[in-house]
Amino acid sequence: MVTHWLGVLLLSTLVSSRLFYQPSVRVARQTLVSSNGNADGKADNVTVDASAHHFKNGDGTIGMNVTSTGNATSGNGNAAGIGNTAEGQVGNNHIGSTGNITATGGNSEVFSNIFGDIYGETMAVNSMQQGKSFGTGDTAVQASGNANFTKNGEISPSASENNIANAGATGSDNSEAEVSSNQILTWDQLIAQLYGHAAGSGKTNAQANIDLGAGSQNNGIEVNGLVSGANQNGGQVNAEVEGKGSIDGSGHSLTGGMNGAVNGTGNSQLVGANNLQSNRTGTNTTISAFGDGKSSGDGDSSITLNSNSSANSNSGVSGQIDMQNAANGANKNMTVQNGLQVNDNKGGTLAIGYGEIKGNGTENSNANIGVNSQYDQNGHAQVNTTGTGSAVSNNQNSSLTMEGNAQISGPDGTKSGTATASGNVMGAYNNLTGTNQVVVGNNGANGNAHMEANGGGPGNSAAETKTDLILKNGNETRTSSVSGSVQATGDSTIVKSVSDVSDNNGVQTMSNFQHAVSSSKGSSSASASNSGWLKRRKRASLGVLFDRIV
Numbered sequence: 104m105v106t107h108w109l110g111v112l113l114l115s116t117l118v119s120s121r122l123f124y125q126p127s128v129r130v131a132r133q134t135l136v137s138s139n140g141n142a143d144g145k146a147d148n149v150t151v152d153a154s155a156h157h158f159k160n161g162d163g164t165i166g167m168n169v170t171s172t173g174n175a176t177s178g179n180g181n182a183a184g185i186g187n188t189a190e191g192q193v194g195n196n197h198i199g200s201t202g203n204i205t206a207t208g209g210n211s212e213v214f215s216n217i218f219g220d221i222y223g224e225t226m227a228v229n230s231m232q233q234g235k236s237f238g239t240g241d242t243a244v245q246a247s248g249n250a251n252f253t254k255n256g257e258i259s260p261s262a263s264e265n266n267i268a269n270a271g272a273t274g275s276d277n278s279e280a281e282v283s284s285n286q287i288l289t290w291d292q293l294i295a296q297l298y299g300h301a302a303g304s305g306k307t308n309a310q311a312n313i314d315l316g317a318g319s320q321n322n323g324i325e326v327n328g329l330v331s332g333a334n335q336n337g338g339q340v341n342a343e344v345e346g347k348g349s350i351d352g353s354g355h356s357l358t359g360g361m362n363g364a365v366n367g368t369g370n371s372q373l374v375g376a377n378n379l380q381s382n383r384t385g386t387n388t389t390i391s392a393f394g395d396g397k398s399s400g401d402g403d404s405s406i407t408l409n410s411n412s413s414a415n416s417n418s419g420v421s422g423q424i425d426m427q428n429a430a431n432g433a434n435k436n437m438t439v440q441n442g443l444q445v446n447d448n449k450g451g452t453l454a455i456g457y458g459e460i461k462g463n464g465t466e467n468s469n470a471n472i473g474v475n476s477q478y479d480q481n482g483h484a485q486v487n488t489t490g491t492g493s494a495v496s497n498n499q500n501s502s503l504t505m506e507g508n509a510q511i512s513g514p515d516g517t518k519s520g521t522a523t524a525s526g527n528v529m530g531a532y533n534n535l536t537g538t539n540q541v542v543v544g545n546n547g548a549n550g551n552a553h554m555e556a557n558g559g560g561p562g563n564s565a566a567e568t569k570t571d572l573i574l575k576n577g578n579e580t581r582t583s584s585v586s587g588s589v590q591a592t593g594d595s596t597i598v599k600s601v602s603d604v605s606d607n608n609g610v611q612t613m614s615n616f617q618h619a620v621s622s623s624k625g626s627s628s629a630s631a632s633n634s635g636w637l638k639r640r641k642r643a644s645l646g647v648l649f650d651r652i653v
Contacts, residue, residue, distance in 0.1 A: 134193065139155060140217070141171055143185070144184065146211070147176060151174075155168075166193060167193055169191045172216045175213050178211075183211040185214070186215075187215045189217040191219055195255045195256070196254050198226050198227075200288075201248050202248040203215070206242075207236060207241070209236070209237060212235055214231075215246075218230075226254075228287070231286075232246040232284045234246060240278060244268075247265065251288075263286050266295065266297075266317045268282035271310075272310065273308070273309060275309075276304045278303045280300070281299070284296075293352070295324075295349060297315040297346075299344075301345075303343075308332065310342050311330050313346050326347065326358075327377065328359050329344065329377075332363050332364070338371065346358065346377075354416050355414070356413075366406075368402065368404070370398070371404050373394075375393065381414050390478070391445075392423075392424040392442075394426045395438075396437075398438075399436045407427045410425070420445055421480045426439045426474050427471065431469050433466055439456075445484075449482035449514065455508075460506075463500075463501060464499070465499050469491070473490075482513075483544070484544065490506075493537070495533070495535075500533070509543040518548050518577070520541035520548035520550050521574075522572055524539050526554045526600070527567050530566075530596070530598065531561050532560045535556050552570035552572060558596075558598045561595060564598040565588070565590035566590075568588075568602040569585070570584070570603060572584070585603070587601075591619040
């Protein structure tokens with residue numbers, strides 16, 4: 104009996120040992136790998152392609168790549184568009200990118216391509232969008248996209264948050280818009296290149312604009328530009344704007360340009376604005392150019408604009424804008440204003456110039472205003488405002504007023520200048536001619552002003568002229584002012600009045616000449632008078648001359 108129970112116990116022990124014996128288990132490591140590419144398009148003709156691939160090499164490296172591509176073209180005013188996405192994952196490493204582009208206008212072409220790759224711990228994305236539209240009327244191209252990485256939940260410091268490239272134009276004769284955007288992203292570096300161009304030309308009005316941007320708040324760039332012109336009587340208008348921008352790691356390079364012209368009769372206006380901005384950690388660099396020209400009258404007029412600017416993280420900031428406003432007519436009212444605003448490592452600078460001419464007469468005569476503002480890479484700014492004008496009449500009075508201003512505000516204070524000239528003349532035949540100029544730079548302000556009036560013929564004649572200069576350099580103010588008047592009564596008369604002032608680096612000169620001649624049967628009279636002021640700091644002198652001839 105005991106032997107039986109011992110046998111049962113031994114058997115139970117053996118069975119239990121076999122039932123609960125756990126052999127060693129070999130656990131295989133698992134890695135999630137996924138990839139997805141998608142491309143959609145809409146146009147007259149569309150070609151799209153997408154591919155996804157993942158692999159494991161003999162050395163154990165796991166990777167993936169994904170591609171999304173699309174082409175689209177349209178004519179007859181139909182739009183063309185491509186939308187792309189690409190994403191992939193290997194373990195805790197993830198990449199994602201989007202690219203979208205659309206074009207509208209007479210004829211449109213767009214292309215978009217994204218390639219993403221993960222190879223072990225190395226990640227990269229290359230995204231490109233290109234498009235253009237051309238024809239008449241309105242054209243536009245809009246591109247946008249982003250690229251980002253995450254590793255163990257951490258976002259890449261070089262992620263491109265919102266890449267945009269937009270361009271648009273309007274013109275009844277011709278209109279075209281073109282953009283391209285390319286970005287290459289690795290974990291710790293972003294390389295981006297942007298380009299935009301727009302041009303429009305036509306009767307009555309035209310416009311062109313671009314808007315480019317890439318990167319992030321701590322490593323980003325922007326390029327914006329707009330030119331717009333109009334003429335009320337169907338004159339010819341041209342507008343063009345172009346911009347480029349690039350990021351190479353932490354290095355930035357930006358350029359922008361504007362061109363415009365308005366030619367016609369009646370009311371005309373031309374405006375332009377351009378902005379370059381570079382943001383890097385701890386550094387914000389900008390340069391903005393702006394201009395506005397207007398003309399109204401009864402003759403032909405021409406307004407032009409030309410500007411270019413650049414911002415480079417290595418070589419600095421520079422730019423210039425030039426506007427000209429020319430008119431030929433009996434009556435004219437013209438203005439030009441432009442300037443530059445800069446923020447760089449040399450401090451903030453604002454440079455502005457303004458010119459104005461008003462002339463009234465009965466005969467056609469010429470007038471021109473020019474304003475040029477500049478800033479160079481050494482931090483030197485200059486504004487040059489010039490004017491030439493005339494007014495001519497027969498059997499009616501003529502008048503002419505001219506004003507020019509320039510101002511620079513910077514780290515070393517404010518410098519400014521104003522040059523004005525005015526005149527009125529009466530006589531059977533009469534005319535006025537005037538010039539003015541004011542130049543303000545880092546070294547101070549200079550200027551000159553001149554006005555001449557001539558009248559004569561049968562009957563009475565009279566004329567008056569006046570010129571003024573006000574130049575300021577910090578707390579120093581220099582003023583120059585001369586004026587004169589002349590009149591003659593009789594059967595046949597001649598009058599002449601000339602006023603002139605100049606100031607070159609504090610050397611002040613003035614000239615004032617008045618002359619009257621009268622001839623008549625019976626009685627006649629002629630008179631001339633003038634005065635002048637020269638003032639520098641607290642020293643002043645006054646000269647008065649009065650002549651009367653009977």
